[in-house]
Amino acid sequence: MTRSPIEPLVLPVTAEDRRIAHLALLALGLTLLDAAIPSPLPGVKPGFANIVVLLALLRYGWRVAAWVSLVRVLAGSLLLGTFLAPGFWLALSGALSSLAVLAVVRKLPQRWFGPVSLSVPAALAHIAGQLALAGAWLLPGAGVLGLAPVFALAALAGGTVNGLVVAHLVAHPAAGAQSAHEPA
Amino acid sequence: MRLLRPGDYAVLLLGALLTALLFARALDGAGGDSLLIRAGGRVFLRTTLTADQTIRVPGPLGVSLVEIRGGRARVAQDPGPLQICVHQGWLSRVGQVALCLPNQVSIEVKGTGSKGYDSLAY
Structure with a gap:
């Protein structure tokens, strides 16, 4: 058998990659839950997936949180069939603006400022980014x-509820939740 | 560790304040989307507030300049002696009117959603 002259491409998978994948999967599940909840107004959603993004931010830093958030938006749009549709751009614009704000507010002293x-x-x-995009481009x-x-x-x-959930999870890391954060 | 730290209350208060401000702004009369210009008692022009432009409206004393910019409208120049309509400044809310009586020119902001009433019937 002729050996291929090209070395097989091996992409090393780091522990961080696995961590991001696990967290993104969690966030993805919550995205589907979000999408399944009927909403009186399109766009008004609890945003449960952001619980995972916030946990990622608190535990592993902004970079991991950004990856989780963006992978979630991309994979969520593929699962919901909205990839490259207006809903996808709205979600992306919301995710990017909230990541930008998170990069700033995470510098607040933790002694005084909690997850909320x-x-x-x-x-x-998130809604500011979405409204800006919707107002400027989709529905001027x-x-x-x-x-x-x-x-x-x-x-x-939604932000208050999610923040309280994150605060609770940080204060009482349940055994069940722990296993999801620390993949073997 | 408590779920809410002191700074969190401040952030919540700020958020509530921002939301309240947005609501107050939304309730403070609907923003108009078109402008009705009258000259000599007749409709001179009905145009949108979304396109920036300057309109020359002729009257008995001369030309009044109506300026539309950024969703608002004003009488930028008027040949009348008192300049009342010019001093009124920018109009953006439905129902706001600027009258340049000597030159018989008026501008009125109109909206799609009819806001309030202009007459009462029993």
Whole structure:
């Protein structure tokens, strides 16, 4: 048998890669849950997947959180069939803005500011990014910004709930949740 | 460790404040999306507020300049003696009107959603 002149391409998989994959999978499950919950207004969602992003941020830093968030958006859009559709761009724009805000608010002293201080600004940034994209590109002049207060209220509520969940998980790392974070 | 730390309350308060501000702004009259220009008692032009432009409106005293910029409109120049309509500045909310009486020119902001009423019937 002739040996291929090209060396087989081996992509080394680091522990961080596995970690990101595990966390992204968790976030993906929550994304599907989010999508399954009926919503009175398209775009108003609890954003449970961000719980995983915040846990990744607190445990492994911003880089891992960014990977988890973006992989989740990409894979979630593939599973939901919205890849490259408007919903995908909205999700991407929201994810990027909330990551940008997270990069800033994570510098807040942890002694005074807990996970809620991460999740609420991130949730508000998420809807701000989405509304900016929707207003500027998808539905210009359709008065999308008129919905801003409703979205802000939803983000405030969702951000608070998710932040409290993260705070609880950080304070009481349950045995079951632990195994998911620390893959063998 | 408590779930909410002191700074969290501050962040929540800020978020609530921001949301309240957005609601207050939304309730503070609907923003108009078109402009009705009258001259000499007739409709001179009905145009959108979304396209920036300057419109010359002729009247008995001369030309009034109506300026539309960034979703707002104003009378930029008017030959009238008191300049009341010019001093009114920018209009953006549905129902706002600037009257240049001497030159018989008026501008009024209109919206798609009818806001309020202009007459009462029993």
